[in-house]
Amino acid sequence: MISFENVTKRYGTRIALDEVSFALDAGEMAFLVGHSGAGKSTLLRHLVCLEAPSEGRVMVGNFDLRRLSASQLPMFRRKVGVVFQDPQLLPDRTVYENVALPLKAAGFDRKVIPGRVNAALEQVELSHVVDALPGELSSGQRQRVGIARAVVHKPALLLADEPTGNLDPELSKKIMKLFTQFRNHGVTVLIATHEQALVEAQPFRVLRLDQGRLVESG
Ligand SMILES: Nc1ncnc2c1ncn2[C@@H]1O[C@H](COP(=O)(O)OP(=O)(O)OP(=O)(O)O)[C@@H](O)[C@H]1O
Numbered sequence: 001m002i003s004f005e006n007v008t009k010r011y012g013t014r015i016a017l018d019e020v021s022f023a024l025d026a027g028e029m030a031f032l033v034g035h036s037g038a039g040k041s042t043l044l045r046h047l048v049c050l051e052a053p054s055e056g057r058v059m060v061g062n063f064d065l066r067r068l069s070a071s072q073l074p075m076f077r078r079k080v081g082v083v084f085q086d087p088q089l090l091p092d093r094t095v096y097e098n099v100a101l102p103l104k105a106a107g108f109d110r111k112v113i114p115g116r117v118n119a120a121l122e123q124v125e126l127s128h129v130v131d132a133l134p135g136e137l138s139s140g141q142r143q144r145v146g147i148a149r150a151v152v153h154k155p156a157l158l159l160a161d162e163p164t165g166n167l168d169p170e171l172s173k174k175i176m177k178l179f180t181q182f183r184n185h186g187v188t189v190l191i192a193t194h195e196q197a198l199v200e201a202q203p204f205r206v207l208r209l210d211q212g213r214l215v216e217s218g
């Protein structure tokens with residue numbers, strides 16, 4: 001589903017990723033760990049075409065990201081969902097509208113949108129706050145809206161960058177459980193996290209970066 005082939009990323013003289021190679025199968029779930037500045041976010045940004053490698057190749061499904069044309073980009077984006085540490089919801093839109101936004105942007109048929117949005121909100125147990133504004137929610141609830149927004153288009157690949165960074169341990173566990181459920185439905189999941197305890201509590205593969213080098217790949 002994902003492969004990095006000898007990927008090096010340089011920013012000037014600084015090396016953020018150093019000859020990174022690994023592959024993740026469809027339906028696999030893995031954690032991406034490493035110290036601050038190790039290159040976790042940089043690696044994830046490559047998978048959504050926000051960065052391009054200085055050297056090497058990144059593949060997602062059949063897409064060679066070096067060769068992705070402008071016309072393929074929308075199709076590629078439909079394959080991938082991303083959860084950020086700060087979900088950056090639109091403050092003047094309701095929970096429902098925030099989650100519906102990517103479907104509207106991707107040109108989904110208007111008739112299918114309510115069903116998809118409500119199903120995504122149900123999965124993250126937020127059906128009771130569809131009409132609330134983000135400012136009226138707790139940070140854990142906002143984080144779950146961010147997850148609903150990331151999965152509402154049913155991506156084959158789900159990426160998360162420190163999705164539990166601001167949350168208490170109970171909520172972190174709940175969110176990890178959600179990711180596991182997506183994975184049980186066949187979604188490939190890659191989660192960057194600092195939280196060693198969470199990683200140790202799970203049976204999934206660990207990819208460890210140290211100063212841009214992949215030093216452990218499960
Ligand atoms: N746009 C950029 N320009 C220059 N250097 C960058 C840029 N993005 C990242 N870097 C550098 O690349 C390295 C890896 O950064 P990255 O953000 O990927 O680390 P990280 O593992 O996500 O860290 P954290 O756990 O703190 O989020 C760091 O040395 C960082 O300074």
Ligand SMILES: [Mg+2]
Pocket residue numbers: 040041042161
């Ligand atoms: Mg980071």
